[in-house]
Amino acid sequence: MNKHDEINLRVISNIDEDIIDKNTEKRVDLFKKSAPIKKPLFNKRWVIGGSAVAAVLALIFIILPIFTRQVPVYQGMTVSRAPIVEDEDSLRESVGFTYLSNTEKDTGRDKHDRHDKESESATTTDTTSETDIGIKDYNKTYYAKPGEEVLITVHFDNPEKKEIISFTLNGEKYSSYMFEEGSDMEHLILKVKVGEEPGISEYTIDAIKYVDGTAIKDVRMAGDKTVDISIAAEHPTAELTDISTGFTSADITFDIKDDDGLIDSSLANVRAELYIGDELSATALPDGSTFKFSKLLPSTEYELRIIAEYDAFDEAGEKEYVILQEAVKTADSVGLSLTYTEDGVLMSTSINDRSATIISAKLERFGEITSLDPTTTQLLNYGTYTVTVSYTYDAGEGVGQKTHSVSQSISVFAKISDLYDVRKIYFVSHSWNPATQDYRAHTGMDLVPIDGGINVLSLTDGEVVEVYTDDWWGKTVAVRFTNVDGKEYTLYYQSLRGIGVKVGDIVKVGDKLGTIGNSAIIDFYSADHVHIVLKDATVAANDGIISPLAVLKR
Amino acid sequence: MALSNNGRTPLTDEEIIRLYFERNESAISATDKKYGKYLITIAYNILRDKPDCEECLNDTYLGTWNSIPPKNPSVLRVFLAKIMRNISLDKFRERHAARRVPSEMVSALEELRECTYYSPSVEEEYLVSELSKILNSYISGLSERRQFIFVCRYYYADSISRICRMLGISESTVYRELSEIRLGLKELLIKEGYFNE
Numbered sequence: 001m002n003k004h005d006e007i008n009l010r011v012i013s014n015i016d017e018d019i020i021d022k023n024t025e026k027r028v029d030l031f032k033k034s035a036p037i038k039k040p041l042f043n044k045r046w047v048i049g050g051s052a053v054a055a056v057l058a059l060i061f062i063i064l065p066i067f068t069r070q071v072p073v074y075q076g077m078t079v080s081r082a083p084i085v086e087d088e089d090s091l092r093e094s095v096g097f098t099y100l101s102n103t104e105k106d107t108g109r110d111k112h113d114r115h116d117k118e119s120e121s122a123t124t125t126d127t128t129s130e131t132d133i134g135i136k137d138y139n140k141t142y143y144a145k146p147g148e149e150v151l152i153t154v155h156f157d158n159p160e161k162k163e164i165i166s167f168t169l170n171g172e173k174y175s176s177y178m179f180e181e182g183s184d185m186e187h188l189i190l191k192v193k194v195g196e197e198p199g200i201s202e203y204t205i206d207a208i209k210y211v212d213g214t215a216i217k218d219v220r221m222a223g224d225k226t227v228d229i230s231i232a233a234e235h236p237t238a239e240l241t242d243i244s245t246g247f248t249s250a251d252i253t254f255d256i257k258d259d260d261g262l263i264d265s266s267l268a269n270v271r272a273e274l275y276i277g278d279e280l281s282a283t284a285l286p287d288g289s290t291f292k293f294s295k296l297l298p299s300t301e302y303e304l305r306i307i308a309e310y311d312a313f314d315e316a317g318e319k320e321y322v323i324l325q326e327a328v329k330t331a332d333s334v335g336l337s338l339t340y341t342e343d344g345v346l347m348s349t350s351i352n353d354r355s356a357t358i359i360s361a362k363l364e365r366f367g368e369i370t371s372l373d374p375t376t377t378q379l380l381n382y383g384t385y386t387v388t389v390s391y392t393y394d395a396g397e398g399v400g401q402k403t404h405s406v407s408q409s410i411s412v413f414a415k416i417s418d419l420y421d422v423r424k425i426y427f428v429s430h431s432w433n434p435a436t437q438d439y440r441a442h443t444g445m446d447l448v449p450i451d452g453g454i455n456v457l458s459l460t461d462g463e464v465v466e467v468y469t470d471d472w473w474g475k476t477v478a479v480r481f482t483n484v485d486g487k488e489y490t491l492y493y494q495s496l497r498g499i500g501v502k503v504g505d506i507v508k509v510g511d512k513l514g515t516i517g518n519s520a521i522i523d524f525y526s527a528d529h530v531h532i533v534l535k536d537a538t539v540a541a542n543d544g545i546i547s548p549l550a551v552l553k554r
Numbered sequence: 555m556a557l558s559n560n561g562r563t564p565l566t567d568e569e570i571i572r573l574y575f576e577r578n579e580s581a582i583s584a585t586d587k588k589y590g591k592y593l594i595t596i597a598y599n600i601l602r603d604k605p606d607c608e609e610c611l612n613d614t615y616l617g618t619w620n621s622i623p624p625k626n627p628s629v630l631r632v633f634l635a636k637i638m639r640n641i642s643l644d645k646f647r648e649r650h651a652a653r654r655v656p657s658e659m660v661s662a663l664e665e666l667r668e669c670t671y672y673s674p675s676v677e678e679e680y681l682v683s684e685l686s687k688i689l690n691s692y693i694s695g696l697s698e699r700r701q702f703i704f705v706c707r708y709y710y711a712d713s714i715s716r717i718c719r720m721l722g723i724s725e726s727t728v729y730r731e732l733s734e735i736r737l738g739l740k741e742l743l744i745k746e747g748y749f750n751e
Contacts, residue, residue: 004672005663007682009643012708014686019693023705024632030720031592163726175668177737211726214715
């Protein structure tokens with residue numbers, strides 16, 4: 001005997017004596033009254049005659065009714081979230097029944113018992129209502145969320161309302177006191193908590209017992225013993241781990257988060273699509289974990305959609321879902337590279353696109369056009385150029401090859417040492433200035449033309465924007481130019497003796513701007529030189545003055 | 555003291571008790587004549603084995619002989635029923651450990667198991683004490699009929715058919731009453747925090 005039974009026995013034995021005494025007395029009395037009474041035997045004739053009469057009576061009242069007695073018949077099970085309604089007609093409308101004929105049943109469930117021929121005449125209903133979770137088809141799969149509590153209603157044809165006392169569901173025994181409120185002898189309601197794992201869970205009923213007089217008997221089975229409940233899974237998601245776009249191509253690397261394993265690991269049911277507006281432009285299948293698109297339009301914004309087909313074990317069944325939606329833009333410029341070397345500036349052209357081919361490249365500087373061999377690295381002279389690169393690319397089926405040109409400005413500055421010797425560099429710490437008789441920083445560079453020359457030559461291509469005489473810095477020429485990064489700067493040539501340009505003049509590297517001098521009072525005690533100052537208009541501090549070596553090469 | 559009747563009709567309880575007090579061995583035969591059958595049914599409900607039942611009956615008579623005096627039960631049949639039940643339960647425990655005994659007591663215990671509480675982590679004496687209080691409070695609140703049905707089924711392990719014959723009601727009614735009694739007990743235990751969900 002297990003411990004639980006032992007405890008129960010002891011607890012029962014502890015019932016108040018008054019209660020036991022009172023009921024024992026009553027029990028003794030009733031026991032005696034209910035004991036069988038021994039009757040004297042009658043003579044043989046009476047016995048034989050009486051037996052015959054008894055046999056006839058037994059046939060009429062006992063044996064015949066046994067064959068015509070209505071045995072409760074199990075009809076099937078339904079699943080719902082809300083309790084069933086009270087009257088049978090409403091019930092049949094609200095939750096439907098799992099009457100199934102053999103012809104309607106999916107043979108995928110062959111392992112379950114088929115109901116007998118009696119059920120072939122039963123009707124099948126496939127109605128849905130608010131109380132239904134969802135009915136997929138005649139096989140009556142129901143749908144629930146992980147861990148949800150649902151109501152399973154067991155249906156009987158039981159006109160004599162025989163008491164159904166127990167049954168097993170998935171091997172677990174359920175007795176009458178465990179049935180939910182609203183149950184009656186034709187509809188028993190059970191509350192069941194479905195599992196957490198997504199997928200199809202089967203619930204199989206068996207060993208249904210009812211009370212018949214003094215005996216406990218098995219209910220007759222006519223309905224399907226098993227009902228399926230599909231537990232919905234969590235939808236997978238995708239994220240992009242790398243995007244590499246060219247003119248007409250895009251390589252998109254992705255990662256899929258799929259905890260419930262709904263998507264086939266081969267990614268056979270995954271693809272990516274690019275849309276322009278609502279129009280599908282390109283499709284790609286995964287190459288490992290990358291989608292590779294070609295023949296796209298350059299400089300175009302696309303909408304990327306990653307689409308996967310799977311069954312989330314919900315009412316929708318297997319279908320396609322968009323698991324990622326993001327904007328992707330193709331590149332709009334040719335990649336150019338500049339390398340400063342002892343010999344000059346090297347330029348090479350390249351297209352960051354695998355489906356495009358450069359067909360020509362040219363340089364333009366002050367109206368002069370120079371063709372370049374796009375396949376080689378060019379050594380550029382100093383100057384500001386506009387590079388135009390023309391290329392062809394495959395624009396896809398129905399379009400074929402297309403030609404496109406892209407232009408970009410580049411500036412190649414002279415090295416300071418090509419034109420000047422440096423006498424004094426830029427520094428922010430203070431040193432003694434004999435002209436001003438104080439300590440001050442030197443926020444520029446002092447240069448003298450190489451080889452003892454006197455001409456002040458432009459270090460950059462650009463435009464003369466100012467020509468003036470400053471009280472401190474003397475005669476000044478300011479040249480505005482564009483750096484290789486596209487930013488504008490102004491280089492001031494100061495302390496000049498002579499000025500050879502005017503505002504608006506376009507100057508090239510090496511063009512004469514003036515002559516060296518010491519017209520700056522601040523440089524009064526210095527030998528003739530040119531003082532250069534570089535200004536970056538985007539820098540707020542120090543009036544935008546930065547070291548010339550921030551832009552120019554020494 | 556001689557029997558005050560002609561030996562055909564049973565003695566009264568007082569007369570039988572007087573025989574015990576007089577240490578007259580005919581007290582036992584008088585007890586057996588009046589209550590033997592009744593006592594056997596108590597044992598049979600629990601043990602379902604005739605030789606065991608007769609052994610328990612003998613032990614009951616011996617226990618009664620040794621108890622009276624000094625005890626002087628006000629209602630002899632109740633006194634005897636309790637002794638018989640306790641002895642039968644001891645025998646049941648002893649036999650049940652060895653093999654499964656298909657008795658009414660087993661069915662009754664199965665029914666009780668589904669609506670009562672047990673936890674190995676709770677101290678046994680404390681558990682028995684607390685559950686006894688709850689059960690007594692519950693039974694006191696039952697109707698007379700339900701109380702009777704509960705005592706017959708779970709104290710005396712009477713079969714459903716015996717109970718329905720005693721009360722003159724159908725078996726399905728007895729089943730239903732028992733279901734509802736057990737459900738009520740379970741709900742009370744849940745409310746008191748004593749139930750394994």
